[in-house]
Amino acid sequence: PGVQLPHDPSKKTLVILGSGWGATSLLNSLDTADYNVYVISPRNYFLFTPLLPSVATGTLSPRSILQPTRHVTRHKEREVHVIEAAATDVDPHAKTVTFEDSSEVQGLISHTTLKYDYLVYAVGAETQTFNIPGVREHACFMKELDDAERMQRRFMDCVESAAFPGQSKEEVNRLLHMVVVGGGPTGVELSGELHDFLEEDLRSWYPELAHHIRITLVEALPSVLPMFSKQLIEYTESTFKEAKIDIQTKTMVKEIKEKSVVLQMPDKSIAEVPCGMVVWAAGNTLRGVTRQLMAKLPEDQANRRGITVDETLRMKGADGVFAIGDCTATSYAPTAQVAQQEGSYLGRILKQLAKKDSAVAELEAAKALPDSDPEKASKIKSLEHQCTKLEKLRPFKYSHQGSLAYIGSDRAIADLPFFSGGNLATGGVATYLFWRSAYLSKLFSLRNRALVANDWIKVKLFGRDTSRE
Numbered sequence: 001p002g003v004q005l006p007h008d009p010s011k012k013t014l015v016i017l018g019s020g021w022g023a024t025s026l027l028n029s030l031d032t033a034d035y036n037v038y039v040i041s042p043r044n045y046f047l048f049t050p051l052l053p054s055v056a057t058g059t060l061s062p063r064s065i066l067q068p069t070r071h072v073t074r075h076k077e078r079e080v081h082v083i084e085a086a087a088t089d090v091d092p093h094a095k096t097v098t099f100e101d102s103s104e105v106q107g108l109i110s111h112t113t114l115k116y117d118y119l120v121y122a123v124g125a126e127t128q129t130f131n132i133p134g135v136r137e138h139a140c141f142m143k144e145l146d147d148a149e150r151m152q153r154r155f156m157d158c159v160e161s162a163a164f165p166g167q168s169k170e171e172v173n174r175l176l177h178m179v180v181v182g183g184g185p186t187g188v189e190l191s192g193e194l195h196d197f198l199e200e201d202l203r204s205w206y207p208e209l210a211h212h213i214r215i216t217l218v219e220a221l222p223s224v225l226p227m228f229s230k231q232l233i234e235y236t237e238s239t240f241k242e243a244k245i246d247i248q249t250k251t252m253v254k255e256i257k258e259k260s261v262v263l264q265m266p267d268k269s270i271a272e273v274p275c276g277m278v279v280w281a282a283g284n285t286l287r288g289v290t291r292q293l294m295a296k297l298p299e300d301q302a303n304r305r306g307i308t309v310d311e312t313l314r315m316k317g318a319d320g321v322f323a324i325g326d327c328t329a330t331s332y333a334p335t336a337q338v339a340q341q342e343g344s345y346l347g348r349i350l351k352q353l354a355k356k357d358s359a360v361a362e363l364e365a366a367k368a369l370p371d372s373d374p375e376k377a378s379k380i381k382s383l384e385h386q387c388t389k390l391e392k393l394r395p396f397k398y399s400h401q402g403s404l405a406y407i408g409s410d411r412a413i414a415d416l417p418f419f420s421g422g423n424l425a426t427g428g429v430a431t432y433l434f435w436r437s438a439y440l441s442k443l444f445s446l447r448n449r450a451l452v453a454n455d456w457i458k459v460k461l462f463g464r465d466t467s468r469e
């Protein structure tokens with residue numbers, strides 16, 4: 001391994017891959033004094049994904065939902081090395097990670113290899129396209145910050161092109177038809193936010209066009225939001241009906257073209273529907289680097305959904321590797337809530353492992369004492385006892401706090417496990433405020449809370465910005 005960074009040889013090296021929900025939550029709970037810690041991620045920030053659809057419609061400014069990773073690590077007891085790079089290869093046998101600077105600007109050295117004692121693998125997932133033709137070329141995704149900014153530009157471009165003098169009614173209708181693919185929470189929240197943008201701002205600034213704007217949500221399954229209760233699904237459907245968001249269930253996107261989307265309708269017929277923008281929110285798939293890593297351990301890692309871990313989140317077949325979040329295949333849904341709890345659990349586990357590792361080192365030292373030492377036997381016995389105790393790791397237990405989604409029109413839905421009926425469905429100001437306060441409290445830093453609250457007030461007072469950057 002070629003990398004030479006400030007290093008304490010008496011401590012083990014912990015490498016964390018990623019700066020998302022799992023990794024950031026781990027960093028928050030980790031005692032960095034225990035390890036030489038390296039965080040490697042192609043993004044040097046944490047992205048608060050639940051509010052990404054609000055960025056796509058200009059309700060929030062992009063920077064409000066980002067937290068630079070160095071803002072997290074700077075407050076830690078011992079220095080953490082933050083490296084902006086993407087892992088390109090993990091060798092679970094040699095215990096090394098190879099990574100490269102994949103950004104626009106690179107120095108003379110832009111890729112290297114680092115040896116780890118422990119690796120926390122938290123690289124998340126990428127958008128699933130099912131290799132459907134035209135998705136990558138013509139659709140906008142809703143996963144990364146760039147995706148939201150791109151969608152906002154595309155949306156306003158469609159509106160401005162529709163306003164071009166002499167545009168035919170047919171072309172105006174095409175340009176202003178927005179198709180959202182995927183009736184999971186991402187697609188539903190984005191449709192709701194697009195509707196708010198239309199009602200609260202575009203009606204004032206583009207009165208001649210606003211009534212031409214149509215939003216269609218396409219879902220292959222028989223209903224949207226399958227993870228929510230039936231009552232909440234119906235509530236969402238009726239809210240969307242009032243909002244004139246057209247939900248097309250049992251309808252599958254087969255191809256996306258430059259100016260249209262090809263649908264397989266419930267009766268299996270094919271329809272080509274003209275549109276100005278398609279947003280693709282059809283779920284997750286594994287990253288290439290994760291597939292590569294799993295392929296190196298074919299006996300233990302055969303689940304196509306993701307990395308198999310044991311009950312303490314250790315990757316099966318790989319010594320010293322933990323995997324958390326969307327890159328794993330567990331019985332939990334791929335959500336921020338799960339990744340966050342896994343991250344803080346690992347913080348506690350790594351504390352225990354550090355104690356165990358130092359007890360093991362002390363045991364080795366005690367064994368090396370001369371036999372004449374009167375305390376040697378008792379020292380060894382007590383340290384062996386400590387090591388056995390510390391070796392037992394408490395399994396990870398997920399505690400579901402409920403699911404919450406914004407559905408537009410100042411309404412949110414909530415499946416909260418602690419309500420007697422099992423869930424709660426409400427609309428109006430109370431739920432809206434609950435949704436907002438829940439998300440505000442979940443933002444990791446005071447700075448982000450202030451920025452998001454400020455954006456919400458700004459939009460209330462002045463409306464959303466319709467300029468196309």
Ligand code: FAD
Nearest residue numbers: 018019020021022049050087123124325326334335336337
């Ligand atoms: P991520 O948070 O995606 O982090 C992965 C990290 O790995 C990133 O920092 C990335 O840059 C980095 N990375 C990528 N490739 C490499 C590489 N090669 N080497 C090193 N690092 C790499 N969940 C909820 O519970 N509630 C919600 O309201 C909610 N809303 C959502 C809204 C949207 C629009 C989206 C897209 C998702 C939402 N989710 C929500 C799901 C949630 O965001 C994910 O489950 C969560 O981000 C998973 O955390 P993670 O740490 O596994 O991955």
Ligand code: NAD
Nearest residue numbers: 182183184185186218219220252253282283333334404405
């Ligand atoms: P998802 O996997 O939940 O939903 C994707 C949907 O797209 C599926 O219902 C699927 O049937 C549909 N689909 C796939 N291919 C299609 C096609 N060709 N044509 C039509 N429909 C198609 O994806 P998501 O909404 O991005 O969510 C990903 C994860 O993030 C989930 O675990 C979700 O719970 C979590 N999340 C949670 C929240 C929240 O709690 N508020 C918000 C966003 C995301």
